[in-house]
Amino acid sequence: MKCTTEGIAGFGCDPWWLIGGKALVIFVFLVLTVLLSMWVERRVIGRMQLRIGPNRCGPFGLLQGLADGVKLALKEDIVPAGVDKVVFWLAPVVSAVPAFISFIIIPFGPTVSIFGHQTQLQGTDLPVAVLLVLAMSSMGIYGIVLAGWSSMSPYSLLGGLRSSAQMISYEIAMSLSFVAVFMFAGSMSTSQIVAGQQHIWYGVLLLPSFLIYIITMMGESNRIPFDLPEGEGELVGGFHTEYSSLKFAMFFLAEYINLATLSALATTLFLGGWHAPPPITTIWAGANSGWWPVLWFLIKIWAFIFFFIWLRGSLPRVRYDQLMKLGWKVLMPISLGWILLVATIRTASREGLNQTQLLIYGGITIAVVLVGSFAWDLVATSGRQVDPYAEPERATAAEPAQGGFPVPPLDLPHYHGVLPETAARKEVSSGTH
Amino acid sequence: MTTLDVVFVLLGVVAVGAAVLVVTTRQLVHAALWLVVSFGALAGGYLMLTAEFVAWVQVLIYVGAVVVLLLFGIMLTRAPIGRSADLDSGNRWAALAVALATAGVLVTVLVRGFRTAYAPLDVAGQGAAKPLGESVFRIWVLPFEVLSVLLLAALVGAIVLSRREI
Numbered sequence: 001m002k003c004t005t006e007g008i009a010g011f012g013c014d015p016w017w018l019i020g021g022k023a024l025v026i027f028v029f030l031v032l033t034v035l036l037s038m039w040v041e042r043r044v045i046g047r048m049q050l051r052i053g054p055n056r057c058g059p060f061g062l063l064q065g066l067a068d069g070v071k072l073a074l075k076e077d078i079v080p081a082g083v084d085k086v087v088f089w090l091a092p093v094v095s096a097v098p099a100f101i102s103f104i105i106i107p108f109g110p111t112v113s114i115f116g117h118q119t120q121l122q123g124t125d126l127p128v129a130v131l132l133v134l135a136m137s138s139m140g141i142y143g144i145v146l147a148g149w150s151s152m153s154p155y156s157l158l159g160g161l162r163s164s165a166q167m168i169s170y171e172i173a174m175s176l177s178f179v180a181v182f183m184f185a186g187s188m189s190t191s192q193i194v195a196g197q198q199h200i201w202y203g204v205l206l207l208p209s210f211l212i213y214i215i216t217m218m219g220e221s222n223r224i225p226f227d228l229p230e231g232e233g234e235l236v237g238g239f240h241t242e243y244s245s246l247k248f249a250m251f252f253l254a255e256y257i258n259l260a261t262l263s264a265l266a267t268t269l270f271l272g273g274w275h276a277p278p279p280i281t282t283i284w285a286g287a288n289s290g291w292w293p294v295l296w297f298l299i300k301i302w303a304f305i306f307f308f309i310w311l312r313g314s315l316p317r318v319r320y321d322q323l324m325k326l327g328w329k330v331l332m333p334i335s336l337g338w339i340l341l342v343a344t345i346r347t348a349s350r351e352g353l354n355q356t357q358l359l360i361y362g363g364i365t366i367a368v369v370l371v372g373s374f375a376w377d378l379v380a381t382s383g384r385q386v387d388p389y390a391e392p393e394r395a396t397a398a399e400p401a402q403g404g405f406p407v408p409p410l411d412l413p414h415y416h417g418v419l420p421e422t423a424a425r426k427e428v429s430s431g432t433h
Numbered sequence: 434m435t436t437l438d439v440v441f442v443l444l445g446v447v448a449v450g451a452a453v454l455v456v457t458t459r460q461l462v463h464a465a466l467w468l469v470v471s472f473g474a475l476a477g478g479y480l481m482l483t484a485e486f487v488a489w490v491q492v493l494i495y496v497g498a499v500v501v502l503l504l505f506g507i508m509l510t511r512a513p514i515g516r517s518a519d520l521d522s523g524n525r526w527a528a529l530a531v532a533l534a535t536a537g538v539l540v541t542v543l544v545r546g547f548r549t550a551y552a553p554l555d556v557a558g559q560g561a562a563k564p565l566g567e568s569v570f571r572i573w574v575l576p577f578e579v580l581s582v583l584l585l586a587a588l589v590g591a592i593v594l595s596r597r598e599i
Binding site: 138145161 | 460462463466469485486489490492493496497498501502504505508509512514515560561562
């Protein structure tokens with residue numbers, strides 16, 4: 001194959017030390033981002049809640065993440081009785097590994113010279129790079145589901161089930177929000193998508209897609225306002241209730257890496273990737289060359305991470321039925337309609353039709369259909385609306401946790417079939433502790 | 434045989450071996466996990482044939498959605514940890530015969546249909562979405578539409594089965 005430095009074909013031509021170096025740099029970057037974003041999160045949340053936050057370890061408490069990591073590694077590794085040991089061990093690994101892999105296709109910058117070698121600042125690129133990220137995030141679901149199942153605990157199982165349903169639902173809407181970007185970029189490779197945003201960011205051009213992505217991004221990351229899989233008020237810790245020590249650390253790592261990956265993907269697909277923000281490029285022509293783009297990229301990523309933290313500080317948790325309704329009945333239909341609209345306009349402008357006229361008539365039709373469907377939905381459902389706050393009728397005598405919190409009994413008939421003796425004997429009755 | 438051939442054959446062995454384990458394992462959830470391994474090896478096989486789009490869609494849909502939903506269904510109903518005694522069926526020899534017959538039909542069709550239709554693997558960009566989309570929506574558009582009607586029928590059937598007040 002002929003070696004070039006531009007385009008997708010250029011990625012196969014790096015010398016071995018450069019490929020290894022890139023992988024190492026991405027790994028170190030991710031670990032550092034996790035440590036730093038943990039600290040930033042706790043400090044910012046502290047500020048928002050009128051506290052100080054961690055400030056004891058090192059300057060400004062910067063080494064807090066490191067201290068927590070060492071603490072986690074030195075803790076006792078507890079394996080509960082009756083768990084499926086192989087799967088119990090496999091789950092954190094399956095959770096962490098795909099999180100690392102998806103960052104390999106994120107472009108950090110344009111072509112630069114490293115030790116006299118021209119290369120692009122990106123681990124590698126594929127013609128279908130964005131699909132790789134989606135595939136890896138759906139692999140990550142396995143970590144959560146298997147952790148929930150193998151822990152032999154109802155809290156974990158419920159957390160795992162909630163999480164798998166939530167992530168699959170939101171992943172569909174997320175993939176749909178990418179489709180408009182693919183249509184405009186004419187490619188699924190991240191470097192070409194970034195190159196397509198030289199003049200205008202897709203986040204501006206395709207604002208509805210961007211907004212849908214932001215909402216689904218929250219759903220995918222299992223964070224507030226969609227952190228039901230580990231809602232600590234209901235499920236202790238959700239799927240990782242039974243995990244401790246390094247295994248728990250791996251879940252933690254995976255969660256924060258996913259945060260960074262989702263932010264990086266949003267930057268790449270909607271905020272112009274490593275391109276400098278608009279006012280800078282007009283006054284400084286060199287902003288998009290050399291190593292400067294890495295700075296713009298990092299600024300954008302951290303703006304997203306701050307946004308995540310900000311939302312965590314300001315929003316309450318949604319109810320599970322609200323979450324599912326939002327995902328399936330709002331985000332998906334709107335995405336599909338928006339894709340149809342974008343495709344129609346693209347085709348019409350390519351065929352040379354009058355674009356403004358088309359936009360006006362198309363907009364009016366879609367508005368009428370949308371308003372009509374929502375009105376119909378209101379009329380049809382208003383008669384049989386169930387009040388979610390109504391006290392459900394419950395048989396108080398048969399309730400396993402009378403007067404206490406609604407603790408799921410360990411011997412639920414549909415749960416894990418028959419319990420082994422060891423696990424059943426150690427059950428702690430609820431309400432007395 | 435080149436290295437690529439060896440890797441391809443190994444992936445095939447993994448896919449078939451995992452598929453056998455799916456039906457022979459005594460642990461219900463492990464069967465679903467072996468199915469993941471089998472689908473993953475199949476995706477690896479697609480990658481070796483430079484069909485990148487198909488490979489990642491295979492991971493995304495089969496590994497990431499179908500088996501996760503399968504696990505979801507198992508866990509909502511009954512997902513025992515450890516071995517289950519009642520996973521064997523008396524029909525296993527009939528099932529084996531049907532499986533072998535199906536495999537025979539599929540292999541024969543493939544071999545007779547594509548006997549000499551070799552495609553070069555070193556063409557850049559042939560595994561991307563564009564060539565695939567062109568061939569699906571231009572040459573093979575009728576089978577594609579028939580398949581979507583089949584899926585629609587399955588969807589309607591599922592709704593009819595699960596709702597009473599229709």
